[in-house]
Amino acid sequence: xxxxxxxxxxxxxxxxDQIAIVDGxxxxxxxxxxxxxxxxxxxxxxxGLRHGDHLLTVLQNSWEMATLHWACQFLGAVMTPxxxxxxxxxxxxCATDSQASLLVFQDxxxxxxxxxxxxxxxxxxxxxxxxxxxxxxxxxxQAGPTQQLLNADADDWSLMLFTSGTTGKPKGVxxxxxxxxxxxxxxxxxxxxxxxxxxxxxxxxYHTMGIxxxxxxxxxxxxxxxxxxxxxxxxxxxxxxxxxxxxxxxPTLYHDMIGHPNLExxxxxxxxxxxxxxxxxxxxxxxxxxxxxxxxxxxNHYGSSEVYTCTIEPNAPGKPGSAGKSGIxxxxxxxxxxxxxxxxxxxxxxxxxxxxxxxxxxxFEGYWKRPDADAKSLCGGWYFTGDLxxxxxxxxxxxxxxxxxxxxxxxxxxxxxxxxxxxxxxxxVDEVAVVGLPDERWGQRVAAxxxxxxxxxxxxxxxxxxxxxxPDFKRPREYVFVSGLPKSPVGKILRRKIAVGEYEx
Numbered sequence: 001x002x003x004x005x006x007x008x009x010x011x012x013x014x015x016x017d018q019i020a021i022v023d024g025x026x027x028x029x030x031x032x033x034x035x036x037x038x039x040x041x042x043x044x045x046x047x048g049l050r051h052g053d054h055l056l057t058v059l060q061n062s063w064e065m066a067t068l069h070w071a072c073q074f075l076g077a078v079m080t081p082x083x084x085x086x087x088x089x090x091x092x093x094c095a096t097d098s099q100a101s102l103l104v105f106q107d108x109x110x111x112x113x114x115x116x117x118x119x120x121x122x123x124x125x126x127x128x129x130x131x132x133x134x135x136x137x138x139x140x141x142q143a144g145p146t147q148q149l150l151n152a153d154a155d156d157w158s159l160m161l162f163t164s165g166t167t168g169k170p171k172g173v174x175x176x177x178x179x180x181x182x183x184x185x186x187x188x189x190x191x192x193x194x195x196x197x198x199x200x201x202x203x204x205x206y207h208t209m210g211i212x213x214x215x216x217x218x219x220x221x222x223x224x225x226x227x228x229x230x231x232x233x234x235x236x237x238x239x240x241x242x243x244x245x246x247x248x249x250x251p252t253l254y255h256d257m258i259g260h261p262n263l264e265x266x267x268x269x270x271x272x273x274x275x276x277x278x279x280x281x282x283x284x285x286x287x288x289x290x291x292x293x294x295x296x297x298x299x300n301h302y303g304s305s306e307v308y309t310c311t312i313e314p315n316a317p318g319k320p321g322s323a324g325k326s327g328i329x330x331x332x333x334x335x336x337x338x339x340x341x342x343x344x345x346x347x348x349x350x351x352x353x354x355x356x357x358x359x360x361x362x363x364f365e366g367y368w369k370r371p372d373a374d375a376k377s378l379c380g381g382w383y384f385t386g387d388l389x390x391x392x393x394x395x396x397x398x399x400x401x402x403x404x405x406x407x408x409x410x411x412x413x414x415x416x417x418x419x420x421x422x423x424x425x426x427x428x429v430d431e432v433a434v435v436g437l438p439d440e441r442w443g444q445r446v447a448a449x450x451x452x453x454x455x456x457x458x459x460x461x462x463x464x465x466x467x468x469x470x471p472d473f474k475r476p477r478e479y480v481f482v483s484g485l486p487k488s489p490v491g492k493i494l495r496r497k498i499a500v501g502e503y504e505x
Contacts, residue, residue: 001182003154005070005152008070028063037067040067041145053078054078054160055080055104056100062106069081074149079158083489085108088113088116094172155176158180160174172368173306196221207490246275247274254289274297277302284425306377310332311397324396325396330362334350334351337352357383364383388400388401414446419448423450428456433448446474450479462479
């Protein structure tokens with residue numbers, strides 16, 4: 001298999017004059033971008049970055065960030081991106097854990113980098129004249145290419161993402177060139193991308209979805225249009241001006257985009273393919289998107305940083321809630337809760353834990369220096385995802401939530417997802433999250449936190465649930481009306497924060 005550096009060069013040779021990347025007024029062809037990637041790789045080498053070393057970045061999406069990613073693929077270095085909102089403590093931990101050799105940052109992360117003791121001991125590249133660097137990104141561009149342009153093979157490490165660390169310290173997820181290339185090719189195939197596609201680079205490049213958009217566009221000479229930070233108005237303007245052909249976003253970003261007043265005066269006709277991942281999409285949003293875009297393809301993609309593609313549902317509106325069947329590089333099973341083997345299979349329709357085959361071409365091999373995490377999640381050649389789900393009679397997977405999000409009320413296991421999907425269809429509901437709150441009698445009671453877009457009260461929503469097919473034991477016993485729900489940097493609603501009262505009242 002080709003490594004990613006050679007894959008990029010192949011695209012340059014195939015279509016050198018095709019526009020490859022757009023960032024504001026900057027527009028680079030594949031040939032022009034190749035020159036900059038080669039120079040940056042040479043500059044990083046001159047600073048001491050070598051094959052197998054980790055390059056830590058604390059950057060927003062930009063042409064510089066994308067260029068650094070490809071420069072690492074040329075050098076055989078390991079791209080190790082952090083959230084640009086990372087705290088000094090997070091930078092300290094991740095830089096130490098990865099044994100980073102060099103760090104790149106920008107203005108929005110400059111203060112955190114300056115307050116990180118570990119970062120201050122590293123060579124530091126400042127992007128866009130950010131204060132506190134030992135070298136500027138512009139200086140990297142002045143360097144010549146390395147004597148040997150391509151220094152990696154398919155078995156070398158390409159990337160290490162850090163998990164969000166919601167239940168402890170972040171875990172490094174190292175992935176080889178072959179893992180990443182297989183995932184990008186599968187993404188192309190499963191989303192029916194063609195040569196010359198155009199996508200928004202709005203999902204962060206420290207997140208697996210952002211990386212997949214970057215790689216898949218490069219493999220087929222597509223156009224990657226950078227959006228530094230999600231803003232619905234900027235996203236809509238870019239769709240119109242760049243004639244974007246596909247979108248790959250988390251549900252929350254879709255929700256915010258189609259709720260923006262500029263939607264009505266934006267030409268979105270170029271968008272023919274929609275994809276989503278990162279969280280379940282409720283039925284209400286699914287129907288609204290299908291009616292607005294009328295896409296040729298609308299894909300629900302279920303996966304993770306560890307195993308990029310688990311399952312694909314290519315017709316999300318045709319079977320709401322379905323995550324579909326296993327991807328072309330993967331095998332998926334549902335095992336009994338508490339199972340210690342991938343062979344302890346749940347019955348059809350029975351909720352259990354979703355597991356993925358570690359022999360899949362896209363699957364990682366284990367966490368970075370975390371035998372404790374490996375012991376918890378890897379067993380007998382299977383990755384235990386921590387996600388709940390079940391197979392229906394047609395063999396389609398339904399993901400019902402995280403094991404940690406499960407509500408246990410009166411001895412019944414209740415997943416929030418189907419309750420949220422039902423309430424999302426009420427015409428007055430804009431967003432909803434369901435969590436379990438402590439209850440003296442039931443252990444936990446089902447509570448719905450609702451952001452409204454019309455008039456409704458708790459009695460109206462309770463009546464709506466009673467008149468539906470929702471089992472009575474799943475019906476919310478409490479409704480809390482909020483002005484905003486807490487979300488992660490990539491748009492996931494954070495139930496754990498809601499449960500402790502961290503939401504906009």
